[in-house]
Amino acid sequence: MKVIIINGPNLNLLGKREPEIYGSLSFDDYYKSLQEKHPHIHLEYFQSNHEGELLDKIHEIGFSFDGIILNAGAYTHTSIALGDAIAAINTPVLEVHISNVHNRESFRHHSYLSAPSKGVIIGLGLKGYDLAIQFFKDSNHTK
Ligand code: DQA
Numbered sequence: 138m139k140v141i142i143i144n145g146p147n148l149n150l151l152g153k154r155e156p157e158i159y160g161s162l163s164f165d166d167y168y169k170s171l172q173e174k175h176p177h178i179h180l181e182y183f184q185s186n187h188e189g190e191l192l193d194k195i196h197e198i199g200f201s202f203d204g205i206i207l208n209a210g211a212y213t214h215t216s217i218a219l220g221d222a223i224a225a226i227n228t229p230v231l232e233v234h235i236s237n238v239h240n241r242e243s244f245r246h247h248s249y250l251s252a253p254s255k256g257v258i259i260g261l262g263l264k265g266y267d268l269a270i271q272f273f274k275d276s277n278h279t280k
Contacts, residue, residue: 199226204273
């Protein structure tokens with residue numbers, strides 16, 4: 138089973154960035170714990186601050202992987218192109234947000250990604266990525 142975590146802009150700064158919202162653990166450290174917890178799946182991680190690179194990665198793996206866990210950061214709220222990419226591929230996508238975007242600024246309340254995604258995990262901290270992996274592991278989900 139092949140699952141990829143794709144993180145968008147500013148998520149490379151996890152651990153340093155607004156720790157009161159996003160926590161003080163770096164994603165690299167958290168990712169190591171995910172690899173240890175899920176040794177039997179093929180897990181990959183990709184991060185980019187560039188919308189086009191996120192699109193290219195979704196196109197590259199979107200017809201061969203079993204699951205995509207996507208935290209597109211602020212592009213969630215702006216990118217019709219990322220929503221279209223999710224709709225275009227075969228691989229199911231779980232949209233993840235570390236913070237509860239619904240108790241933050243109103244511009245974070247709308248997502249272009251939620252409708253074409255299989256589901257959404259919001260506000261459970263980094264644990265959301267782990268729960269998303271578990272979802273893909275539990276059964277063979279199709280789009
Ligand atoms: C975020 C929420 C977004 O609104 C924000 O732009 C981020 C992180 C989250 O994981 O809580 O960069 O996606």
